[in-house]
Amino acid sequence: MDQDEIRVSNAATATRAPTRSEELREQLEQMILDGRLAPGERLDEMELSRRFGLSRTPVREAIKSLLAIGLVETRGRQGTHVAVLSIPALIEMFDVMAALEGLCAKLAARRATPADRAAMRKVHEELVKANENGDPVTFYKVNxxxxxxxxxxAHTHFIAEQTLQLRRRIGSYRLRVTYQPGRMLNTLSEHVRIMDAIDAGDPAAAxxxxxExxxxLGDQLTDFISSLPASLSRSQ
Incomplete structure (x- = not known):
């Protein structure tokens, strides 16, 4: 296959319509991220087939894709469940997430365009409104x-991709952080610090x-862990 044929093939792949299994995977992934499917909840193929009006094959393929990215796990004869993270693993993942987000902010302070910065400010104003309305559901989505x-x-492909993948893994747990008392208000001030550092072109501060x-850290971590029902975490 020559280069022209490769380009045509890649373009066709990029523009093709998603398969039924891909559409279902995206739906299930979003349901996990926004808490409609909680950690530990069982995913039954037959029930999902009936619920979404699909045959077992695309359901099985969708679940296999979720297994590959760690959003679900198999428990032998108990079947497939939304993944439950151990507390040590969860803490490590938040640490790695913080490092990745910090790196993105550092790069954004060097690379962000005026349009990038304006877009962040605009979305931040939506967060301010969600907080004023006491609406954590909307706040989480806009956040x-x-x-x-x-x-x-940050204008980076690989780092952004890795950050998004990890965010998916801990999405349902990050949702619970939003519901911690005072967390939404603190988020607003922390976002301002990030945006101000990016606007100032200060990579270290960003x-x-x-x-952070x-x-x-500290009491915030303790409060978060204490808020987790037993069904949402394992001690080891």
Missing amino acids: QQFHDLLYEA QKAAN HVQL
Whole structure:
């Protein structure tokens, strides 16, 4: 196959419509991220087939894809369940997430365009409104948009991709952080620190602000762990 044929093939792959299994995987992934499918909840192939009006094959393929990225796990005869993270693993993942977000912010301070910075400010205003309305559900969804824009402002492909993959793994747990008392208000001030550092072109300050924004330390970590029902975590 010559280069022209390869380009045509790649373009066709990029523009093709998603398969039924891919659509279902995206739906299930979003349900896990926003808490509609909780850690530990069983995924029954027959029930999912009936629920989404699909045959068993695309359901099985969707579950296999979720297994590959760690969002679900198999428990032998008990079947497939939404993945439950141990507390030590969860703490490590938040630490890595903080490091990755910090790196994105550092790069954004060097690379963000005026349009990137304006987009972050605009979404931040939506967060301010969600907090004023006492709406944690909307706040969480808009907050994801803010962080998406941060990754885009870094103008990096691999690091942003790795950050998003890890965010998916701990998404349902990050949702619970949003519900901690005072967390939404603190998020707003922490976002301002990140944006101000990016606007000032200060990579070190941006990295520090983003790292501290995501990392769970001290009382914040203790409060978060104590809020987790037994079904959402394992001790080991």
